[in-house]
Amino acid sequence: MAFQFLAYAAENITGTPFPELVISQLIKPLNLTRTYLTNPGSAFPNSVIIDGWDLDFGDEAPMGGYAMASLGRPWEILRRDVPVSPGSRTTRVVDLYTRQGGGTAYTSLIALSPDYGVGLSLLTAGPVPEDFHVIKKSWSDAFLPALEEASREQASVNFVGKYVLSDNSTATVGLLSDEPGLFLSEMHSENTDFLALIGTVLTALSGKAPEKGFGAFLYPTGLVEKNRVAFRAIYSAPGKTVLEDCGSWAEEDRIRYGGYPGDLFIFHLGENGMATGLEVPVADRTMLRA
Known part of the structure; x- marks a missing residue:
């Protein structure tokens, strides 16, 4: 329908019917002697019925083959x-x-x-x-x-690696062979084990302790602002899919501190699209890619 609306707009702007616009602005300048918007009549007598040239789509003609x-x-x-x-x-x-x-x-x-x-x-x-x-x-x-x-392969080049800060804050982002998304396997905010802290909070909320290998699966949100792209985390252990524990979806925004959600991670990108830093708003830290 977009092409149909564009045809109406062109007619309104020029005051000329769309079929005439096609002829004057496209067919004649390019000398397209075998191109037609509507039924060509006897131009192709052997193929009119077979190929559908006898059909007139009317106002839908601007959409062409679609x-x-x-x-x-x-x-x-x-x-x-x-x-x-x-x-x-x-x-x-x-x-x-x-x-x-x-x-x-x-x-x-x-x-x-x-x-x-x-x-x-x-x-x-x-x-x-x-x-x-x-x-x-x-x-x-x-x-x-x-x-x-x-x-x-592109995610490995653009995001995977170690992120560090001079106050001993670190984060390790990688890819797991049998898991989707990026995986945050380790993070320390100064001397605090961030993932252990998150695990303690989730245990208090759910009564269930994190499993071995507990980390954060990072998924893109589609939110991009200049050189910053936002990811949200699902805290889980490898091999423990969300479908096996549907409560994982309820954890989004469940943990908040200082007005920030505990599952928000923001990658800072360079001009080449590769990450230069990792911002964790809830920890008030932006670590640089090593």
Whole structure:
């Protein structure tokens, strides 16, 4: 519908019907002698019916090959279980926002992945070929795991490492082979073991002591401000997924000190996108990447 609204806007601004604008601003200047917005009549007498040139989409013509794909609800959400690392049996859910449709002999597919910031667009003319379905399957079965692996490699370069401060504050951020997200395995604020303190508080709140290897899984929130990107933590031990202990989700903002949530971590980024520091507001510390 966005293209349809743009056509209305263009008509309102210029005072010229959209079909005439296409002819005067696009078709004639580029000498596109075999391009038409509406039914070309006898221009292609042998393919008018087969290819759907006899159809007139009216006000929906600006949407072109996506005209039929725009009908119904905006998105069809496809969920895929993607291995968190090559060969791992642990998976995480990745959402794909997709839409597929077509008009007679023309088919289109668009798929967007917010997790990876990439998209797929397929356009075909004529009967839908088998390759169309092969490409769709390859996108979810092969390309998504490859993107996950590339994302881990990028996260390793951009975030993994030791963060330190002159007052003996330290933090260690890494990646675990069978777990999603970054993992904070150690943090000291001056001489205080931050994770041990968090574990003590959670034990008092839940009556359940942290398991061996207790740390913080860091997940991006999507909140970015200039050179700062925010992550939220799920405090848990490796191998103990959130689904096995749904109470983990209730811990968000559960611990607060000085007006700050205990699960907020902010990475400071350099011009190259790599982390230069780690800010922990609840501890009032910003450590520099070593």
